[in-house]
Every structure is written in C-alpha cells, then in structure tokens.
Amino acid sequence: MQMRDSVHALLSEKLPPEKLQKLDETYGDPTEAYSALAKSGWLGLMFTEDNGGFGGSFRDMAVLIEILGFHSLSIATAYQCSTVFGGSYIQNFGSEEMRREYIPKVISGDIRLAIAYTEPQAGSDVAGIRTRAVRDGDDYVINGQKSYISCAHVANYIAVAVKTNPDAGRKGISMVLVDTRLDGLNIRPMKSLGRHASQINQIFFDDLRVPAEMLIGEENAAWHMMMKSLNFERLVLSAG
Ligand SMILES: Cc1cc2nc3c(=O)[nH]c(=O)nc-3n(C[C@H](O)[C@H](O)[C@H](O)COP(=O)(O)OP(=O)(O)OC[C@H]3O[C@@H](n4cnc5c(N)ncnc54)[C@H](O)[C@@H]3O)c2cc1C
CATH class of the missing domain: 2.40.110.10 (Butyryl-CoA Dehydrogenase, subunit A, domain 2)
Incomplete structure (x- = not known):
C-alpha cells in the first residue's frame, strides 16, 4: 500500500496526463519520470542486496509494475525493459564482473x-x-x-x-x-x-x-536462461 501510494504520488507529479499526451504526440520517452523513479530508488527493487538492490519479491514487482501501468504503459515499459528484461539476465546469468559493472548503473538510471x-x-x-x-x-x-x-x-x-x-x-x-x-x-x-x-x-x-x-552466461546455453527470464517477463507484462 505504501509503495503504491508513494509511486502514485511521484508519477502524478512527474507524468501528469498533459505531459503524457505530449509524449504520445511526439513519440517521446518518459525520461523525466524514469529519472525520478531512479532517484527514489525504485529501479533497485528486484535486484538482490548484494547487487545493490532491495531484494523485492515477485509480488513486490507486480505491485510496482501495476501502479506504473496505471499511470502509463510508457513508464511501465521503460521500467520493465531495463530492470526486468535486461537486468535480470545480468543478475541471474552474468559474470561477477558484469554484475558489478552494469547493475549499479541500471539501478541509478545511468544506463538503460x-x-x-x-x-x-x-x-x-x-x-x-x-x-x-x-x-x-x-x-x-x-x-x-x-x-x-x-x-x-x-x-x-x-x-x-x-x-x-x-x-x-x-x-x-x-x-x-x-x-x-x-x-x-x-x-x-x-x-x-x-x-x-x-x-x-x-x-x-x-x-x-x-x-x-x-x-x-555460457555459449550455446541461452535457452534455459530465456525460459526462466520469460516467466518473469510474463508476470510483469500481465501486471502492467
Ligand atoms: C508492443 C510490442 C512490444 C514488443 N517488445 C519486444 C521486445 O522488447 N523484445 C522482443 O524481443 N520482442 C518484442 N516484441 C515482440 C513479441 O515478443 C512478439 O510479437 C511475440 O513473441 C509474438 O511473435 P509474432 O508477433 O511474430 O507472432 P507469431 O509468433 O507469428 O504468432 C501469431 C499468432 O499465432 C499464435 N501462435 C504462434 N505459434 C503458435 C502455435 N505453435 N500454436 C498455436 N498458436 C500459435 C500466437 O499466439 C499469435 O496469436 C514486442 C511486440 C509488441 C507488439
């Protein structure tokens, strides 16, 4: 409930309907709202604590994505692409060097x-x-x-x-x-x-x-990685 209220308040300020309409008309990206989510720490929700995140559960992620999607598919998609779709591959299957190099930057919003x-x-x-x-x-x-x-x-x-x-x-x-x-x-x-x-x-x-x-991960070994990742992707896509 607290998470929902907090993200709702943030997006009501950073991504009001008139801004969304402008973005839609111009094929724009919700960069400002995305940066605000990063600044408030929300991009770290699904990453484990040893990777600099908060170790949120699948349920936490579903609740967060649902409130993002309530505001706009654009911000839900921006969030999912970077943290869930891309980020979970690095977290679950990347080498330690890869995790140390990229996950903090995903969480801070410095890279997408x-x-x-x-x-x-x-x-x-x-x-x-x-x-x-x-x-x-x-x-x-x-x-x-x-x-x-x-x-x-x-x-x-x-x-x-x-x-x-x-x-x-x-x-x-x-x-x-x-x-x-x-x-x-x-x-x-x-x-x-x-x-x-x-x-x-x-x-x-x-x-x-x-x-x-x-x-x-290993060469020629992406199939099982994809099957695992796609399950999580389907969950958040449904929530959004
Ligand atoms: C808005 C949007 C965003 C997307 N973003 C991404 C992205 O970020 N990254 C990415 O990689 N892809 C992305 N995609 C692609 C998406 O993953 C594919 O559209 C999806 O995998 C389906 O593939 P397809 O469109 O080629 O349809 P097809 O695979 O050709 O399927 C067409 C229809 O046939 C049905 N069908 C297919 N195979 C079978 C079968 N064996 N038995 C019965 N029915 C079947 C399907 O259910 C569907 O109804 C995106 C697509 C959209 C529309």
Whole structure:
C-alpha cells in the first residue's frame, strides 16, 4: 500500500496526463519520470542486496509494475525493459564482473537496457531466430535483424539472442550484451498504432564486433536462461 501510494504520488507529479499526451504526440520517452523513479530508488527493487538492490519479491514487482501501468504503459515499459528484461539476465546469468559493472548503473538510471529476441520470422518460435554470432578471436561478429524491440532507441546496452550454432536448434542460442554505440548497429524506430511513448524498433546488425566477454552466461546455453527470464517477463507484462 505504501509503495503504491508513494509511486502514485511521484508519477502524478512527474507524468501528469498533459505531459503524457505530449509524449504520445511526439513519440517521446518518459525520461523525466524514469529519472525520478531512479532517484527514489525504485529501479533497485528486484535486484538482490548484494547487487545493490532491495531484494523485492515477485509480488513486490507486480505491485510496482501495476501502479506504473496505471499511470502509463510508457513508464511501465521503460521500467520493465531495463530492470526486468535486461537486468535480470545480468543478475541471474552474468559474470561477477558484469554484475558489478552494469547493475549499479541500471539501478541509478545511468544506463538503460533492452531485450532483443524477436525477428521478422521468429516471434513465439524464439528458437527459430537467425541472427548469427560467429566467434573471431576475442570478439563475436554479429549479423542479422531484430524487430519490435521496445526502448532500443533509448537503450545503452541491448541483451541480444543470437545463434552461435545454427545447426543445434535451441541448443545453439547464446545471449550477448551489445553496446549501442558500436559500429555495425542500426536502430530504426517503427511507427505503431498507439503506444507512441514506448516505441518499438527494428535493429540491424552488420558485421558488428562485440568483445567475447560480453557473452551472458555460457555459449550455446541461452535457452534455459530465456525460459526462466520469460516467466518473469510474463508476470510483469500481465501486471502492467
Ligand atoms: C508492443 C510490442 C512490444 C514488443 N517488445 C519486444 C521486445 O522488447 N523484445 C522482443 O524481443 N520482442 C518484442 N516484441 C515482440 C513479441 O515478443 C512478439 O510479437 C511475440 O513473441 C509474438 O511473435 P509474432 O508477433 O511474430 O507472432 P507469431 O509468433 O507469428 O504468432 C501469431 C499468432 O499465432 C499464435 N501462435 C504462434 N505459434 C503458435 C502455435 N505453435 N500454436 C498455436 N498458436 C500459435 C500466437 O499466439 C499469435 O496469436 C514486442 C511486440 C509488441 C507488439
């Protein structure tokens, strides 16, 4: 109850209906409200205490996302993309160095994350992705395309599902954290019917080189990570 009231008061001030309307008309991002949530510590709710968070439960997360969604899908989506969709991969499967480097910045709002599974020919059938990552020395070289990726245009890093062994079906998928400043990455916002303030994007990878240390978890082992993460994603999507 206290959490609901507190977030409700914050968003009533930072994201009133007239501001939302403006964001919707201009395909804007609720940056100011997002920063206010970060400043008040809400971005840390689901992260464990040893990662600098508050160790909130699934129920806590559902309550928080519900009140975000009550105000606006745009702020709920911005929150989910970075903390839940991207952040939980790093927390649950990232190396210690990766956790120490990125989670504090996600919690402080200094960086934002997005998640990229979907491709033009692979939505529900996520094992059918074709975006390819080939190991070359200390890097992976990525080629392919993603579509419908929420908040990619405002993300600093995107957790990208790639095929590292195209002959192995779901046993050939890996997850790589891609810095959006890298050469070879082209993010193109898509026009949508509604939801203008939580934009979706196409992403094109053209010989993008990412250091191999940006692999999340083991190579070819992303399937079980995705199944675990998607369960949590479905919970918060329903709450929002
Ligand atoms: C607003 C929005 C935001 C999104 N954000 C992201 C994001 O941030 N990251 C990301 O990776 N993706 C994102 N997506 C993509 C989303 O995950 C996909 O739309 C979803 O996985 C479904 O894929 P699809 O659209 O290709 O539909 P399809 O997989 O082609 O499904 C079409 C229909 O067929 C049904 N269907 C499919 N397979 C079967 C089957 N085997 N048996 C019975 N019925 C079946 C489905 O239920 C659905 O009704 C977003 C999509 C939207 C609309």
